[in-house]
Amino acid sequence: MRVAIACDHGGFPLKAHVIEAVRSLGHEVVDFGVFSEERVDYPDFAEKAGRALQRGEVERAILICASGIGVNIAANKMRGVYAGVCHDTYSAHQGVEHDNMNALCLGGRIIGPELAKEIVRAFLNAKFLGEDRYQRRFEKVQALEEEAKRR
Numbered sequence: 001m002r003v004a005i006a007c008d009h010g011g012f013p014l015k016a017h018v019i020e021a022v023r024s025l026g027h028e029v030v031d032f033g034v035f036s037e038e039r040v041d042y043p044d045f046a047e048k049a050g051r052a053l054q055r056g057e058v059e060r061a062i063l064i065c066a067s068g069i070g071v072n073i074a075a076n077k078m079r080g081v082y083a084g085v086c087h088d089t090y091s092a093h094q095g096v097e098h099d100n101m102n103a104l105c106l107g108g109r110i111i112g113p114e115l116a117k118e119i120v121r122a123f124l125n126a127k128f129l130g131e132d133r134y135q136r137r138f139e140k141v142q143a144l145e146e147e148a149k150r151r
């Protein structure tokens with residue numbers, strides 16, 4: 001898979017560890033920055049990774065800010081981006097399996113590198129199960145997206 005990675009200054013220290021975990025599984029990283037701890041605005045970087053998802057240039061995205069919350073809010077404003085903050089491995093794979101989550105949000109000031117790498121592996125190894133009830137719920141989420149466009 002091609003995996004977009006983007007962070008702000010709060011996520012930057014964790015980014016190298018996340019990249020290592022993605023590559024160790026044989027996936028390709030598309031790095032949208034940042035490349036230093038200089039203070040920036042997280043929506044600018046969530047948007048870059050989200051656009052790559054929307055254009056189909058990547059299959060998954062991993063977004064990192066200080067808490068994971070800001071990038072999660074920004075990413076979920078983008079059509080076709082289904083983001084979740086996961087600081088445990090169960091949520092990271094269940095979010096994909098049940099909810100078709102395609103963007104993982106992490107808090108660089110919340111978790112350490114080893115847990116982050118386990119979460120990344122759980123996220124990337126998971127597939128949407130697509131069983132009737134999960135598909136039905138996902139389509140209801142998509143209907144909400146369509147409705148938001150009209151309001």
Ligand SMILES: O=C[C@H](O)[C@H](O)[C@H](O)COP(=O)(O)O
Pocket residue numbers: 008009010011039042065066067068069070071
């Ligand atoms: O949800 C927001 C993010 O966690 C930001 O990374 C955080 O607000 C950055 O804070 P500061 O600019 O105070 O370093």
